[in-house]
Amino acid sequence: MPTIHAEDPHQEIRDAVRALCADFPDAYFRTLDEQRGYPEAFVDALTKAGWLAALIPADYGGSGLGLVEASIIMEEINRSGGNSGACHGQMYNMGTLLRHGSAEQKQRYLPKIASGELRLQSMAVTEPTTGSDTTKLKTRAVRKGDRYVVSGQKVWISRIQHSDLMILLARTTPADEVKKRSEGLSIFLVDVREALGKGMDIRPIPNMVNHETNEVFFEELEIPAENLIGEEGKGFRYILDGLNAERTLIAAECIGDGYWFVDRATRYANERIVFDRPIGRNQGVQFPIAESHIELKAADLMRFRAAELFDARQPCGAEANMAKYLAAKASWEAANACLQTHGGFGFATEYDVERKFRETRLYQVAPISSNLILSYVAEHVLGLPKSY
């Protein structure tokens, strides 16, 4: 029988993250949004408190928590009005290293990632000409003696300017020399500090949200062969292994956003008096907020289901994808309800609704678009023919 808790068994984590976030109120994120600045002080505080090292085992200096707890940390950041997008990579990108790196690589990097001395916040997969069709990516890494030489291009690679290390997916065997296109791709750890200006250049992409993301150009970038993670040619499988954790964490962020929208909408609907009564007395105002709350609660159950399966080392691809789909949709519906409830004031930056509205919209597109999740469920859960 599954355990049913009357009280939230994770209240302690929630309270501690909320207390930290309280030092970074709306105005902090609002000002950074205007300046397109990085929340350095906030990320530092999270790092010092150990929250971003939640998934790193204690042997390597992390707290060795599960995905359930890690997802609560991300949820609480977004629920407090912040945006985990600035730092979630530090929590999960190291998973590839942890699962597939050599003992020496793990010993060398994980303790420093856990302490925050090294930031591994970037993962470079997407390319401009192939997009969601990942296995067609064209960036090549060719072995030459004790190095790999990388040439190609990536796009939308986030947080490079706030990373020391980056995970790179590149093709090591040409596609026409492998049986399946998912073979012949490999994962590398790139030292951003050494690579910039020496074969790797970046061009920031101004975008709708305060999210540092870049085009990346590789021209004969040399990477020491020892920076290959795991076996050459198996990189695509390694990336897939990490996606369930990433999707579940992002589902939790959406849920945090969603609860923020519902809280703000409820508060405003109770306070705002028009026609001599609170606007929240009108069903036309209260129903969309109630509906959002219901949909968030449902998505939240799927997020916990995915996280619990992940922590129990059970297959969770379907649940992680469905959680991400449901949560991204629910947070977007909640964003719309919140904006509508605020009327004109929803558009004023000082209410923060328009900022969070823009931020949460991203998650139906990245890190995987909702259509691709539907394709996954159609094919892998329902057994329908592959559609692409």
Ligand SMILES: Cc1cc2nc3c(=O)[nH]c(=O)nc-3n(C[C@H](O)[C@H](O)[C@H](O)COP(=O)(O)OP(=O)(O)OC[C@H]3O[C@@H](n4cnc5c(N)ncnc54)[C@H](O)[C@@H]3O)c2cc1C
């Ligand atoms: C702010 C931001 C940050 C990002 N950060 C990173 C990062 O750090 N690292 C990284 O590697 N990538 C990153 N990405 C890239 C992101 O993962 C991709 O944008 C996303 O996977 C979609 O790929 P695409 O943009 O190439 O869209 P495309 O693949 O061109 O798709 C465009 C549209 O067509 C739809 N579509 C395409 N094919 C099909 C199909 N077969 N069936 C149905 N619909 C289809 C898609 O759903 C989408 O809506 C980021 C993107 C953004 C916007």
